[in-house]
Amino acid sequence: MKLPNPVLFSHQQVFHQQLLFCLRRGVLPRKKPELQQVLEHRMREQHKQSELALCPPSDMEVKLYARTENHAAGGYELEKKKRSERLQNIPEFVHVRGTLKRTQTFS
Template identity: 40%
Template structure:
C-alpha cells in the first residue's frame, strides 16, 4: 500500500494485468488530488483553535480538582450529599447546640426561690390535669348515674340532719 497525496492507494496485485482492471478504477486512483484546504503554506485561511473552557481555567475548579485527586490518593471518598444539604444540617446542628447551651445556662442561674416556684407550678399543673380528667369522666357518664349519685347525696344529707336533731 502506498500513499499518494496523503491518501492510501492500493497497489496492483501481482499476476494481474493492467488490462483486467477497469479503466475508471485505476484512473480514479491516479487522478485524485490533494484538497486545497490541506495546504500547510496557505496563509489566507484562519486556522481553528481549540476553545478555552472557562470552567476548567477557573481557580475554584482547579482547587476542587486538586482536592479530589488528593482525596482519591488518600482513599477518602467524597460525600454524596449536595452542598445545600450539608449547610442546612450544619445550621440545624448549630441551633440545637445553641439551644442546649442556653438551657444549661438557664438551669445554672436559677436561685432557690425560682426552683421552689417551679416545683409549686408543676404541682398546680398536675392538680389541674387531674381535675380536668374527673370533669371529663363526669361528662361522659350517663344522666341516670348522675341523678342517682345526686339522690344518694341528698339522702345522706337528710339522714345527717335527722341524727343531729
Template identity: 45%
Template sequence: MNSKRHILKESSVQRVQSDPQREENCSGDEVTHPRKLNGSSVDPPSYHNLHRELLLSHKRGLLLEEKPELKRVLEQRRLDLHKEEEMARQRPSDLETELRKRQQKLQEIRRRESQQKIPEFVRVKDNLRRTQTSEQ
C-alpha cells in the first residue's frame, strides 16, 4: 500500500512538470519548479537510497572522516603514553622539584596530625603488633 502511494505521488509530480499549458502561460524568464507535496516521500528515491546508505555506512564505521570508536581510543592511549614517555625523559625543572618537595612536606605534616588524633592506646597496640610480628 505504501509503495502504491509513493508511485502515485511520483506520477503526479511528473504530470505537474510536463503540463504543456503551464509552459505556454509562463514567460521565458520564469522557471517553474514543481511543488513538493506534503511528506518526505516526494523526494526522489535516490535521495532515500543515499540517506539509507549513509546511515548504514556510519553504523558500520565505513565513513572516511570518522574512525571507529575503538581505533580512536587506542590511538588516544598511544598518544598519551608517548607524551608520558617524553615527560619522563626530560629532567624535571626547578619549579617542579620545588613543588614536589612542598607536596611531600605537606603530606608528612598531614600524616603526623592524623597520628596525633589517634588515641595513645591504639598507637601502643599497633606498635605491640609490629614488634610481635617482627620477633617471629
C-alpha cells in the first residue's frame, strides 16, 4: 500500500472515502446520501405542485385569497383614508375641543 503524502493528507478526504466505501458495500444502515435525499425531496415537491395545478381552487380558497390580497394591498390604507376624511368633515372647533385637556373649575 502506498504511504500517504503528509502534505496532501486530509482526514476529511479519508473519512469521505470510507463513507463511500461503506455505502457501496451496504454497511451503513439504510441511509441515503444527502444529495439523493435533496433530489427526492425536490421531486416530491414538483409532484405536489403539478397535482395542485391540475385541480382548480375552490370558491372558498379564491375568496380567502382575494381577502388576504385586499388586506395586504390596501384595505388598511383605505380604512385609514376614510377615517381621515371623516375627521376633515368635522368642524374645526369640535376637533380642537376634543384635543383639549379636561380642566377642573373650582367654585
